[in-house]
Amino acid sequence: MSSWAGKVRHWNGWGYAGEEPGPEAVERWRRSLGVLAGVRAEDYRSPVPLDGLRLPPARLELDGAGCLPGLQGFRGRLAATPYERALHAAGRSTGDLIRLRTGTNLRFPDLVAYPADEEDVLRLLEYAAARQVALIPTGGGSSVVGGIEPDVRASYNGVINVDLRDLRGVVAIDRASRRARVRAGTLGPDLEETLRSEGLAFRHYPQSYACSTVGGWIAARAGGHFATLYGKIETAVESLRVVTPRGRVETREVPQSASGPDGKAWFIGSEGALGVITEAVLRLQVPPARKRATGFRFAGFAEGLEAVRRIVQAGIYPPVLRLLDEYEAMVAFWGRAGMEPGAFLHLGFEVTEPDGERAVTVAWEEATRLCRAAGGREVPPAGVQAWREGFVQQPYWRDVMIDHGLVVDTLETATAWSRAAALREAVREALFRRMERWSAVAMVLCRVTHAYPDGCSLYFTFVLKPPRDAMWAAWRDVQQAGFEAFLAHGATLSHHHGTGRDFAPFFEREHGPGHVAALRALKAALDPAGVLNPGVFFPAGAA
Amino acid sequence: MSSWAGKVRHWNGWGYAGEEPGPEAVERWRRSLGVLAGVRAEDYRSPVPLDGLRLPPARLELDGAGCLPGLQGFRGRLAATPYERALHAAGRSTGDLIRLRTGTNLRFPDLVAYPADEEDVLRLLEYAAARQVALIPTGGGSSVVGGIEPDVRASYNGVINVDLRDLRGVVAIDRASRRARVRAGTLGPDLEETLRSEGLAFRHYPQSYACSTVGGWIAARAGGHFATLYGKIETAVESLRVVTPRGRVETREVPQSASGPDGKAWFIGSEGALGVITEAVLRLQVPPARKRATGFRFAGFAEGLEAVRRIVQAGIYPPVLRLLDEYEAMVAFWGRAGMEPGAFLHLGFEVTEPDGERAVTVAWEEATRLCRAAGGREVPPAGVQAWREGFVQQPYWRDVMIDHGLVVDTLETATAWSRAAALREAVREALFRRMERWSAVAMVLCRVTHAYPDGCSLYFTFVLKPPRDAMWAAWRDVQQAGFEAFLAHGATLSHHHGTGRDFAPFFEREHGPGHVAALRALKAALDPAGVLNPGVFFPAGAA
Ligand SMILES: Cc1cc2nc3c(=O)[nH]c(=O)nc-3n(C[C@H](O)[C@H](O)[C@H](O)COP(=O)(O)OP(=O)(O)OC[C@H]3O[C@@H](n4cnc5c(N)ncnc54)[C@H](O)[C@@H]3O)c2cc1C
Ligand SMILES: Cc1cc2nc3c(=O)[nH]c(=O)nc-3n(C[C@H](O)[C@H](O)[C@H](O)COP(=O)(O)OP(=O)(O)OC[C@H]3O[C@@H](n4cnc5c(N)ncnc54)[C@H](O)[C@@H]3O)c2cc1C
Structure with missing residues (x-):
């Protein structure tokens, strides 16, 4: 169990040495998507070396x-x-x-x-x-x-x-209860490897899976790739063991309780400020035997939203239910023949043996019917496969883009169905208005990554090419325009990334003074000296 | 909207005047179940009148x-x-x-x-x-x-x-997002009536439904009758509005978030000690068009547990999945012809139009197959219907029993599948040992009321007939033996009743000093004068 041990992590980029795209791939990228974003070969600057x-x-x-x-x-x-x-x-x-x-x-x-x-x-x-x-x-x-x-x-x-x-590894597996006690420092691939050897799975796949840990997922309230079915990390945590400056806190290993407020919830999303999570009991899954995936093309984002909403409100939770808006779809399928404009829905089911086949068939037929009813047209799964490969390699590309002077980042939030379409418009508008200050190149892409009966997450990608020495300032400025738009439209500052130091100045505006006072009190009780991750939640200088 | 307004509540018993069982029903009861519990007509003492x-x-x-x-x-x-x-x-x-x-x-x-x-x-x-x-x-x-x-x-x-x-009534309905803003004082039947007139439903049915409120459900982390499908109240709360001595706290109306720890969770289960919940945004359902129910007889509780576990672990969540152990089944079907001994599983599905029929059929076939595979034998649904009627009227019978000198109460908890069978044994043992001190009549019944992939709730009913002037002391003594057994076996003090003043002396033993210190800090932050429901969570004299 040591996917990391044998590899060297980049100190200044994503992932592991040797797994980044090679020169030919970079050259191909320059000639395809790079063109779209106004990148030329001479934009490249090599990163500063460690010394x-x-x-x-x-x-x-x-x-x-x-x-x-x-x-x-x-x-x-x-x-x-x-x-x-x-x-x-x-x-x-x-x-x-x-x-x-x-x-x-x-x-x-x-x-x-x-x-x-x-x-x-x-x-x-x-x-x-x-x-x-x-x-x-x-x-x-x-x-x-x-x-x-x-x-x-x-x-x-x-x-x-x-x-x-x-602090890594699976401590114990309780097969009958489909749960395992896992140490917090366990990386995604290590967890998967151990569980697979036991015929079990966790099915939590953030895009950062290869370089993120159980403890980090819990502390940041992460959401995985299949979370429309399996839920965000919080639904998979049965109990927690946390070391605080005031001693250990261990929540009861029970499936549910009404013994006062749920103490787990104080630490899920606590971002290192309330204690160090050392172990968690995680609810497990069984690995799927096969998958079934397809895609639907919609005239616009609104039609796609309608389909997604109806699917989850019918009680159908496909592990993959990812709606790309017309702009994100255009980029995702850039250069691919035969793709017409419009929003695009990735729909994927997983079949678990021995008994899942019929249930998935019924859900599949109903979900695809609802897509067609909302005006969707099924498209061949080839494009679907392409998207999935990109998902895994994508993080490495950010480094390449930055070296070419491109600023590409994401912002994500969640809102109710009744507000989702308007929120997308408002955020696009806010980001564009801010990007104009910095860049002639400006793109905003949006996708729905997680769907719930009452609403969904919206995940925005923005791309700009500011003056070389203003990349960071432009990034921060545009990002803040996004936060402002989220707050102004009743959405949340984050659906699955957490808030950290970047959001601290906005935190009280989302939650109000009562919430912040209560969180401060929790922190003071558990970490009276204030030594744990000072600066998250509360603007620096104040905590 | 005023199911209560037109009725007079009993100040000293369950429910509303005129809805309690009449003299003939009481007489019938004495001759059937009363006999089983050693009750005679002359045991009856009329309750003390108000004056x-x-x-x-x-x-x-x-x-x-x-x-x-x-x-x-x-x-x-x-x-x-x-x-x-x-x-x-x-x-x-x-x-x-x-x-x-x-x-x-x-x-x-x-x-x-x-x-x-x-x-x-x-x-x-x-x-x-x-x-x-x-x-x-x-x-x-x-x-x-x-x-x-x-x-x-x-x-x-x-x-x-x-x-x-x-403070009652539905403030607003957001149909697209299937949610409603509801005032905390709204009683179950009033909520249902309003939603039904809009073609919607909440599907949260605690047995106390007729006399309990949205705010009370949230403050006590209640669980309803159909919660294996719909989840306990916490899963249905999208956001809360709470008035605390330090001002209003309102959580964001979003389906999910990663913006720090979930502030809702501080108030769900807060039992009136942290603030007054005034409104909640609740996630709604659509009313089922029809139901399908059956029952399975199992040789013993272990076989029934196995069936229930396999059903939920196959991803099937029937709204009703209630397993009675052999003793509870015996009492439930007392005097009914043709019922052999053994555990009994109530299995019930709900079909939602227009699209639920096929999905329910597949789930039904798979769930019944799993029951048979675990050794279950299907029995005619007549007995099922009888149980359901009893469920609604049952609370009124407790008053009758008390007037006859019988102490009947329930204790409920939750634990992992790997511990459920042993926990039932341990609790039975502990209760019986304690009941012997007080009573020649002694019964312990157990049922599984809610099932999860990682475990289930166990709901115990105990019956004893102590000396007349020792009824309360015997009740408290036996109840405490139950709490001790829960704690000793790693279970929780409550799965859906809350903890109140009765559990306060045990609260820290379940959660440990770190949890209690944190909860005290939350309370001090929100209610610095300590005026809100003093005595819950923290033993009186300490808070
Ligand atoms: C390319 C890329 C893709 C991403 N994709 C996703 C995605 O799909 N879904 C998603 O949810 N997130 C995603 N993220 C964000 C990030 O991976 C998640 O927030 C992840 O949960 C962080 O885990 P980590 O182990 O790396 O934690 P870290 O980054 O090390 O820490 C995150 C926070 O948690 C705290 N923390 C970490 N471990 C503990 C512990 N044991 N006890 C207490 N506090 C702790 C830290 O103090 C910090 O505040 C992505 C990030 C990148 C760069
Ligand atoms: C016969 C019977 C059957 C029952 N069946 C079930 C069942 O099936 N499932 C179940 O979960 N429970 C059941 N219960 C327990 C009880 O009904 C629940 O705990 C219910 O949630 C309490 O709601 P209530 O409105 O009556 O609250 P109350 O009893 O009035 O209060 C309960 C707690 O919540 C606090 N509280 C109430 N309202 C607010 C508010 N607005 N803001 C802040 N705090 C508040 C109170 O201070 C108290 O601590 C049953 C009880 C009885 C007597």
Whole structure:
């Protein structure tokens, strides 16, 4: 169980060394989608190498034996090499990548700690509280909202990224109850491998799957690729074990309860600010025996929305029910022959043996009927396959685009059905208006990634090509226009990415002062010294 | 919309005057089930009448104009009549009913307030905080865990039951998103009536449906009759509006979010201690066009459990999937010809037009196949119908039984599949051992009321006939033996009843000190003066 161990992660980009697209693929991209976005070969700038970074001296120094003075009995690893500090300098949002690849505006943790076990986490918490050192719980580091950025107030005496990668593995499987106790630092592929060998599966596939962890999914309330059927991570968490500066909190391992408010919910979405999640009992699935997928073309987004809404409101939850608006569909099928304009719905079912075939057939027929009733026309599954391959490789392309001066990022939210169409319009409008300030190239794509009986998520991709030295500023400016539009239209700041430091200035506007006061009180009760991930939820300087 | 308005509620028993069983029905009962429980006609004692109660003088006195000095601008109703004070003196647990019907050990609120609107609730909160008066948010008053008992520390200057019955009605329906904004004081039948006139439904049917409210369901994390399909109340709440002493908190009206921890979850299950829920946006259903039900007989409980587990783990969620153990089945079908011993499974599906027929047929065939595979034998639906009628009338019978000296109550919990069979044994054992102390008659029945892929709820009924003057003490003693067994076996103190004052001494043992500290911090943040329902969660004297 060590998909990561054998590989080297890029400190300044997505994923693992050697898995990024090669020169020919980049060249092909330049000539196809690159053209669409106004990219030329001469736009390319190679990223700053590791030894081109200027790292400030670490404020927390290891002694000759590699120990941290004051941190008693720690059995895990401590690392302060430039690679380790750079790897943990930022998450993986487009803004992060711009900074990492250009070597600008970076902050580095003073130290990276890899606890070997839960006791080690407790020791770190004690150390940090005693010395007013900030701790940043870190899973895969794939946050896109500034969740692991070592950016804390000057009053802290240092920042340690607590990388939970060594707290990994499946502790126990309860087959009858289809659940497993899993350590928080377990990466997606490692979890899958262990479960598959037991004939089980988890079916939670965020696009960041290869580089994100169980603990990070829970702390950021992640949503996977198949979540219309399986639900977001919160539905799959049966119980949690969390280490806080005030001691361990472990929720009951029961399927449901009415014993006061659900304590799990305090930590699901807590983004490292309330405690370090060390273990979770996860509800499992059985792996599907086969899949059935097709696609539908709709005249416009509204028709597609109608089909999706009717499908879920009929009680049908296809694991894949992804609606691309006309712009996203155009980009997705760019250069593919025979695709006419319009919105496009990916519809995918999974058949579980021995008993799923008939149920899926009935659901399939009903769902496709509802698509046709909403004006959809079925299109051959070839395009569907293409989209799926792209999904997995896509994160690597962001680095390539940034190196070519393109800013590509996503914003996602959720809203009720009655507001979805208008929200898309409003967000498009807001993003375009802001992009005009920065760029002649401007694209906004939108898709529905998750559907519920009462509403859906909307996932926006925006593309611009600002002046080279304004990439980060343009990114942040456009992103903020998106947040503003979400708030103005009653939507949420995030459906599955979390809020981190990037959203902190907007957090109270979404939730109101009562909610924020309550969350602060929870934090003060569990982390009285305020050492856990300071800066998320509450704007820096205030917490 | 006023199912209650036209009716008079029993101050000392279940439900409404005139709907309780008549003398002939009672006589029939004595000769059938009564015999089984050792009841004779001469056991009957009539309950203490209202004017037989000794009510202490109210500490909060209304002035000549019917106003409460110090409570400015209150527009609702204030009542301090013996009937009103007695009606709010206790919930509706068996222990409560024993005290109400024998007129012993009762505490009465000093005043009952019916706020006319949300502003009134704010006014009450201000008044209470300024004068250190305890407020007990009250919906239907059907709590079975001491949730609305006006039992607070002596340091409070009085107790007001805040009855939310006048905050009722459906505020708005969003048809496309299948949701409605509903006021918290809305009773079950009123909600149903309004929704039905719009072609919609809520499908949340606790047995207490006729006398319980939306706000009470949410505050106690209730579970309805069809919850294996529709989920407990928490799955149906999209957003909440809560008035706290620190102001209003309103959660975002979105289907899902990752914007920090879910703030709804702080109030779902908050049992009146964190704020007064005034409105909720509820996810709706469409009413079923028809139902299909059958029953299966199993040799034992273990075989039945196996069938239920396999059904839900196959992704089939029949709205009714209720497994009676051999003892509960014996009582349920007592005197019915042709019923052999064994466990019994009620299996019921609902068909929704226009598209549900085929899906239900497939699910039906698969579920019944799984029942047969686990050794079940289908039995004619006649018995099924009988059970359903009993379900609705049953609450009224508890009063009759108490008047005959019988103590009948329920305890419910949830656990994983891998522990369910052993838990039932352990709880039976613990209850019997304790009942022996008090009674020669002793029965323990058990059923599975809700099933999940990872586990199920277990719902126990216990029956004993202790010495007449020891009914309450015996009830409490046996109940506590149940709680102890739940805790000892890793189960939860409650799956859908809440915890109230009855469970407060056990609460920290379930959740641990970290959870309790966090919950206390939430309470302190939202209710700094500690006026809201003091005594729930935290043992009295401590909060
Ligand atoms: C290319 C790309 C694609 C993505 N696709 C998706 C997607 O499809 N769906 C989706 O939901 N998200 C997606 N994300 C966002 C990100 O992967 C998720 O937020 C993920 O859940 C983060 O997991 P992680 O292990 O990388 O956590 P990190 O990034 O390390 O941390 C995320 C947050 O959780 C906290 N945290 C991490 N571990 C713990 C722990 N054990 N205890 C307490 N707090 C902890 C951190 O402090 C931080 O606040 C994507 C990101 C990228 C870059
Ligand atoms: C015969 C019988 C059968 C039952 N069957 C079921 C069943 O099938 N399923 C089930 O789940 N429960 C059942 N119960 C228990 C009870 O009906 C539920 O707990 C119900 O949810 C309580 O609702 P209520 O409106 O009566 O609330 P109340 O009893 O008035 O209050 C319950 C708790 O919620 C708080 N509260 C009430 N309204 C608000 C509000 N607006 N804001 C904040 N706090 C509030 C109170 O302070 C109290 O702590 C049954 C009870 C009885 C007596």
